[in-house]
Amino acid sequence: MFDSRHTRVRAALSTVPLVVGLLGTAAVAPAAAGPRHPAASLTCRGKGVDPDARVRYRTETLIHAPLRTIWKVQTDVARWPSWQASVATAERLDHGPFRSGSAFRWTMPVPPNPSTPATRLEITSTVEQLKRNSCIRWTGPAIGEGLHIDGVHVWNFTQVKGGVRVSTEETHTGAQVDADVPAATALLRQGLDAWLGELKATAEGRTHHRPR
Numbered sequence: 001m002f003d004s005r006h007t008r009v010r011a012a013l014s015t016v017p018l019v020v021g022l023l024g025t026a027a028v029a030p031a032a033a034g035p036r037h038p039a040a041s042l043t044c045r046g047k048g049v050d051p052d053a054r055v056r057y058r059t060e061t062l063i064h065a066p067l068r069t070i071w072k073v074q075t076d077v078a079r080w081p082s083w084q085a086s087v088a089t090a091e092r093l094d095h096g097p098f099r100s101g102s103a104f105r106w107t108m109p110v111p112p113n114p115s116t117p118a119t120r121l122e123i124t125s126t127v128e129q130l131k132r133n134s135c136i137r138w139t140g141p142a143i144g145e146g147l148h149i150d151g152v153h154v155w156n157f158t159q160v161k162g163g164v165r166v167s168t169e170e171t172h173t174g175a176q177v178d179a180d181v182p183a184a185t186a187l188l189r190q191g192l193d194a195w196l197g198e199l200k201a202t203a204e205g206r207t208h209h210r211p212r
Contacts, residue, residue: 042154042169044135047128049152053171055184060167061196065203067157067164071133073203074155077104083202084195088120102127110144119145125153133157149174166199168192 041048042058049056063070073083075098080090090106092098103126110119121144129137135156142149149172156167170192177184 042135042156042167044137044154044156045129045131047137047154049154049169049171050173053152053173054181055172055177055188056170057185057188057192058167058169059189059192059196060165061200062160062163062165063200063203064163065207067133067159069206070157070164070166070199070203073206074199075136077106080106084198093124098127098130100127100130102130110147121147123151147174147176149177166196168196 077090077092080087086108087106088108093103105124107120107122110121121142123142125138125140127138137154139152151172153170158165
């Protein structure tokens with residue numbers, strides 16, 4: 001039997017795509033898995049994920065779409081709910097181009113479980129580093145009833161033959177995730193794989209359906 005803390009953590013984390021797993025998105029094609037324990041972490045302008053975090057995951061996929069299309073899909077935060085199944089709301093907290101210093105708040109529902117009622121997880125992310133069409137690094141807390149996670153997320157976009165290789169790495173810290181590192185890591189893996197799968201499907205769909 002899982003104790004109540006373990007149950008609460010798994011139930012809360014299971015709906016979070018950025019900060020953990022996108023369970024319930026099995027219809028989305030999984031991303032092509034990258035190195036699970038790379039020698040060096042991804043960086044953006046010299047900054048990477050939390051080196052001391054116990055919960056971390058890195059993966060990548062090849063997207064057959066123009067870089068400008070992929071970048072637009074990923075950075076148009078307000079439209080995330082239209083292509084990310086678990087994102088309920090998303091809003092920019094600043095105006096103008098997506099840039100270093102931009103902030104955004106997004107939410108997703110957390111279903112009820114034996115230990116906690118249904119609630120909403122709220123993530124407030126701040127872009128710390130950015131190089132247009134190349135990389136993004138954002139940080140911020142995810143807060144819900146009985147759950148607080150601090151995350152660091154890095155994205156790299158590299159043009160290669162046939163498309164763009166999108167690589168992502170994320171770390172989580174917090175008492176709840178540190179209480180069960182294997183479970184939190186597995187959920188993070190599911191979340192990032194699903195996010196890449198949805199990004200790939202959306203960007204490629206826009207490319208293939210573009211009027212000729």
